[in-house]
Each structure stands twice: as structure tokens, then as C-alpha cells.
Amino acid sequence: xxxxxxxxxxxxxxxxxxxxxxxxxxxxxxxxxxxxxxxxxxxxxxxxxxxxxxxxxxxxxxxxxxxxxxxxxxxxxxxxxxxxxxxxxxxxxxxxxxxxxxxxxxxxxxxxxxxxxxxxxxxxxxxxxxxxxxxxxxxxxxxxxxxxxxxxxxxxxxxxxxxxxxxxxxxxxxxxxxxxxxxxxxxxxxxxxxxxxxxxxxxxxxxxxxxxxxxxxxxxxxxxxxxxxxxxxxxxxxxxxxxxxxxxxxxxxxxxxxxxxxxxxxxxxxxxxxxxxxxxxxxxxxxxxxxxxxxxxxxxxxxxxxxxxxxxxxxxxxxxxxxxxxxxxxxxxxxxxxxxxxxxxxxxxxxxxxxxxxxxxxxxxxxxxxxxxxxxxxxxxxxxxxxxxxxxxxxxxxxxxxxxxxxxxxxxxxxxxxxxxxxxxxxxxxxxxxxxxxxxxxxxxxxxxxxxxxxxxx
Numbered sequence: 001x002x003x004x005x006x007x008x009x010x011x012x013x014x015x016x017x018x019x020x021x022x023x024x025x026x027x028x029x030x031x032x033x034x035x036x037x038x039x040x041x042x043x044x045x046x047x048x049x050x051x052x053x054x055x056x057x058x059x060x061x062x063x064x065x066x067x068x069x070x071x072x073x074x075x076x077x078x079x080x081x082x083x084x085x086x087x088x089x090x091x092x093x094x095x096x097x098x099x100x101x102x103x104x105x106x107x108x109x110x111x112x113x114x115x116x117x118x119x120x121x122x123x124x125x126x127x128x129x130x131x132x133x134x135x136x137x138x139x140x141x142x143x144x145x146x147x148x149x150x151x152x153x154x155x156x157x158x159x160x161x162x163x164x165x166x167x168x169x170x171x172x173x174x175x176x177x178x179x180x181x182x183x184x185x186x187x188x189x190x191x192x193x194x195x196x197x198x199x200x201x202x203x204x205x206x207x208x209x210x211x212x213x214x215x216x217x218x219x220x221x222x223x224x225x226x227x228x229x230x231x232x233x234x235x236x237x238x239x240x241x242x243x244x245x246x247x248x249x250x251x252x253x254x255x256x257x258x259x260x261x262x263x264x265x266x267x268x269x270x271x272x273x274x275x276x277x278x279x280x281x282x283x284x285x286x287x288x289x290x291x292x293x294x295x296x297x298x299x300x301x302x303x304x305x306x307x308x309x310x311x312x313x314x315x316x317x318x319x320x321x322x323x324x325x326x327x328x329x330x331x332x333x334x335x336x337x338x339x340x341x342x343x344x345x346x347x348x349x350x351x352x353x354x355x356x357x358x359x360x361x362x363x364x365x366x367x368x369x370x371x372x373x374x375x376x377x378x379x380x381x382x383x384x385x386x387x388x389x390x391x392x393x394x395x396x397x398x399x400x401x402x403x404x405x406x407x408x409x410x411x412x413x414x415x416x417x418x419x420x421x422x423x424x425x426x427x428x429x430x431x432x433x434x435x436x437x438x439x440x441x442x443x444x445x446x447x448x449x450x451x452x453x454x455x456x457x458x
Contacts, residue, residue, distance in 0.1 A: 010059040012172050013092035015085050015116070017108040018066025020100045021128040025159035026050055026063040029169065049232055054169045062088045069111035092121045094176035096168065097149075101127025101156055104145055113149035122175035123151050126168055130156035192234060192242040193365055196274045198302070199284035200294050204314040207348035208284060209233060209247045212358075237358065246274045275301065279409070280308040280364050280441075282357070287313040287345070288323065291330040299338050306410040308364035308442040309341040312357060317347040340367075340434065342441055364441025369408045372437050377403040381415060384432045393419035400448075412445040421448055 014022050030050040050061045065081035089095055097116055099109050116123045125146065133142045139156040146154040155171060157164035197205040213235050236242045248271040275281060281302040285295060302309045313327065331343065342360045346353035372380075381403045390398040400417040413433065421429075430446045433439070 010057070010093045010173070010176060011062060011091060012059055012094045012096060012176075013062040013064065013085075013088040013121075014096045014098060015064050015067055015089060015112070016098035017068065017106070017112060020066075020098045021159045022066075022098045023063055025096075025098055025126065025128060025157065025165075026061050028159045028162055028165055029054075030061055054166075054173065057173070059173075062092065064088050067112055067115075069108060069115075089116070089119050089121070094172040095119060095121050095123045096126050096172055097123055097151060098126045098128050099146065099149075099154070100129055101143055101146070101154065102129040102132035105148055109149060113151055117150060122172075124168065124172045124175055125149065125151040125154045126157050127154040128157055128159055130163055131158040131161055192244045193279040193361075194244045194246060194277060195361055196246045196248055196278035196281045196307075197284055198248055198271070198275065198281050198298050200286075200298075203284045203286040203289075204348050205247050205284050208282075208312070208314060208346065208357075209245055211348045211351055211354060212245060241358065241362070243358075243361065246278060248274050272301075275305050275307060278307055279368060280310060280361050281305075282310045282312050282361070283341075284312045284314050287316045287327055288318050291327070291334045293334075296334050299335055299341075303338065303443045306443060306445065308368040308410070309338055310357070310360045310364050310441060311335070311338075311341045311343040313343060313345045314348060316345040317350055317352060338443075340439065340441060340443070360441070367438065367440040367442040368410055370411055370437070370439055370442075371408050372405055372411075372413075374402075374404050376437075377405060377413065380433060380436045381429075383436075384429060387432075388425075388428060390417075390421045390425050393421075410442050410445055411439055412447070414447050414449050416449050416451060418450065420450055 014026055016022050030052040048063045050063065052059055052061050064085040067082050067085040068078055095116060097112060099105070127139075127143050127146055130139060133139055133156065140153075143154045143156060155164055155168050157168050159165075197209060199205050213233050233245050233247070234242065235245055283295065283298055283302065285291060299309065311331070319327070335341070342363060344353050344357045344360050346357055381400060385400055390400060392398065396419060398417060398419045398421060400415050400421075403413060403415045405411060405413050415429065426446060426448060430444055433444065433446065
């Protein structure tokens with residue numbers, strides 16, 4: 001399996017040392033709070049993509065963590081963050097080096113300039129925090145010291161106030177030679193299915209993504225909470241299947257996500273947004289750890305969002321037979337409300353179960369989009385009512401007249417009758433519906449629509 005090639009739209013990578021305002025600038029250029037920002041260094045770690053538009057031309061912005069010289073020889077996490085920035089630069093059509101224009105060039109800025117002078121793509125120097133300059137009208141003189149980087153004219157910008165952002169995009173597009181190029185034609189066919197990887201911190205979601213993509217697309221570290229943004233990766237398998245995987249930040253218990261912690265709070269919001277835009281959710285479980293209430297809450301959030309679900313028991317290579325039996329009992333007890341979700345045993349380390357995981361995702365997608373003809377639905381309803389009639393509503397008999405399926409993704413089935421039925425009977429109908437048509441890997445929305453006829457009202 002391998003990650004797909006570059007998108008047809010231009011790619012602009014935003015790089016620089018930590019805490020110079022890269023993510024704030026990305027938010028300004030993308031027109032929304034799509035990247036996590038906070039007043040401390042090291043918040044952004046993975047490289048994340050954001051769609052933006054300028055002069056009628058759509059393009060892809062790539063936000064990166066702070067690049068540091070010699071990062072590979074120090075802390076492994078610092079090395080991984082720097083490596084993600086280097087991969088973004090290698091795939092970009094234009095590069096924006098962000099520096100703190102309110103100060104003087106540092107040794108890290110000079111090291112970044114030396115690195116980028118060897119890059120294949122053109123580089124534009126963005127002197128951020130220009131609002132701190134003593135005289136913005138004479139910014140050229142104020143920023144003269146930045147010519148020492150050898151990257152041309154520094155462009156004064158303010159990510160906070162938006163000053164100079166249009167000039168920056170004009171310069172980046174002109175340097176890449178795509179400013180006047182026609183936009184890529186819209187593809188009438190739908191994009192690849194979106195698959196969100198969910199789970200508590202440090203269960204191996206990023207390792208799974210890297211194994212599926214065949215490259216280090218997401219940062220992996222032994223410390224929990226490494227992933228903070230939702231990281232999109234389009235993966236094409238050897239047999240031609242394509243998926244858009246979204247590696248999300250590990251969702252903590254709501255009580256542990258305080259609004260005062262901006263990083264955790266916005267990472268949680270982005271994870272919820274990724275789930276809302278996904279077709280399938282893969283709930284990654286650490287097979288060696290106990291399935292607890294947190295996993296219950298995550299599975300419930302998937303059902304509430306109406307997404308298809310696959311359970312992935314990762315790190316199965318560390319299992320012993322006794323733990324395997326405990327895991328089965330825990331699943332039956334804690335996750336009994338999602339019996340439709342297929343369980344796949346995997347190991348991101350060895351590659352075990354990757355093919356089965358993709359097969360389970362395909363099966364869940366098929367169930368999520370499954371549509372049953374009205375005639376077959378009505379035959380199912382007649383058989384179910386004949387086998388077990390609905391209980392009386394008060395003193396009146398309940399008549400369930402016909403069923404229809406108005407939509408899919410998830411499947412929605414409406415049963416029309418003259419009176420409501422208790423939840424126990426509705427669950428009976430859902431169970432027999434699954435027995436008749438399977439609907440693998442997906443929740444079903446089954447609703448009783450009450451409409452009394454004239455003779456019933458009499």
C-alpha cells in the first residue's frame with residue numbers, strides 16, 4: 001500500500017522554527033480556525049492540510065511543526081516533527097518560511113534558510129508579527145536584517161490582523177508559476193471514503209496509519225497525546241482501492257478536557273468534526289488493556305453520529321491466550337450495543353491483519369450505503385408482525401401498514417403505523433431487519449411514523 005500522489009491543486013507548505021506564528025498564519029490564509037494555536041511552542045506536531053482559495057484558485061496549505069536544526073540528533077519527538085516539515089517541503093509547489101519579523105534573525109532561522117535554499121520549490125520569506133514594527137510604513141528598512149538569510153525580500157505580514165496576507169499569497173503563487181494557471185477541473189465522481197481512526201491516546205492509531213500508508217505520515221512516540229490535529233492521508237492499496245484516512249487526536253474523557261487547555265479543547269473539537277465528516281470510524285483498542293467506559297463512550301459517539309463502525313484490536317501480537325479470553329468477555333460486556341461492528345485483530349508493528357482491516361472497512365461501507373427495495377421491506381414487515389404482533393396501544397390494536405427506506409448513510413427505515421410501539425418492540429423490529437438484510441458494520445435508524453386513518457379515529 002502506498003500514499004497517493006500530490007493533489008492537482010497547488011501545495012503551499014508553511015514552515016519555520018517553533019512559535020513564530022505558522023498555525024495562526026495558516027488560519028488567516030485558510031479563512032478559519034482550522035489549525036490549533038496556542039501561546040507556547042510545540043503545539044503543532046504532525047503536518048496537516050487545509051483547503052484555501054485565493055483569486056478564484058483553490059490550493060492546499062500545509063501547516064507544519066517547528067523545524068529545528070539537528071533535531072534528528074536530539075529528542076525523538078523533535079526529530080519526528082522536523083521530519084514531517086521536511087516531507088512537507090519535499091512535496092510542495094511553493095514554500096513559505098515564517099520568521100518573527102519583530103526581532104532579529106536567530107541561528108535557527110539561518111539554519112532553516114540554509115536548508116530551504118537546497119529545496120526544489122521556490123521559497124517566500126514571511127516576516128510575521130509586522131504589527132510590532134516601530135514604523136510599518138517603512139517596513140523595508142525595519143526588516144533589512146532579514147536579507148542576511150539569502151531568501152530575497154522579506155514580506156511583512158501580521159497573521160493576527162491579516163496585514164500583508166494577500167501580498168504573501170501573490171508572491172507564493174507567482175514564484176510557483178501557478179497564479180494564472182486554470183484551476184483543476186472538478187471531478188464529478190465522489191472522493192474516496194473517509195475513515196476516521198478513533199481511540200484513547202497511545203493505542204497505536206498513528207502507527208496503524210503509517211503501516212497502511214507505507215510511510216511515516218503521522219508522528220509516533222511512546223508519550224501519549226502526540227497527535228493533536230486530525231491528519232488526513234489518502235491511501236491507495238496495491239489492488240487499486242483508495243481511502244482517505246483521518247488520524248485523530250486521542251479522545252480523552254470529557255471531564256479531562258478543560259476548556260482552559262486550548263490545545264486539548266480544540267484537538268477534541270477537530271476529532272469530533274473528523275467523525276462527523278467520516279463514512280466509517282475505526283475504533284482502535286489496545287488489545288493488552290482493559291476495555292472500559294471510555295471505549296463505550298467512543299463507540300456510542302460513533303452510533304450517535306450515524307457512522308459505520310469497525311473495531312480494531314491493535315497490538316494483538318502482545319496477547320497471551322488468557323488475555324484473549326478476557327478481551328472477548330470485555331467486548332461482550334462493554335460493547336454489546338454494537339454487535340454489528342466487525343472485530344479485526346491487528347498489529348501495526350508486524351503488519352498483521354491490515355488486509356482484513358481494509359476488508360472490514362469495505363464491508364461496513366457496503367452496509368452503510370445498503371438500500372433495500374420497498375417490496376422486500378414490506379415482506380419483511382409482514383413476516384415480523386405475523387411472527388410477533390405489536391402490543392396494544394391502550395385498548396387499541398396497533399397496525400403497522402408498510403415500511404420504506406428514505407435514505408442511506410446510515411440506512412434509515414421508516415415504519416408507518418396507526419400508533420406508537422414500545423422500545424422493546426422497536427428493537428425486535430431492528431433485530432429481525434438485520435436478520436433479513438444484514439446491514440453489516442452500520443447502525444440503523446428505525447423510526448415508527450404514526451398517522452391515524454379516518455376509520456381508526458372512529
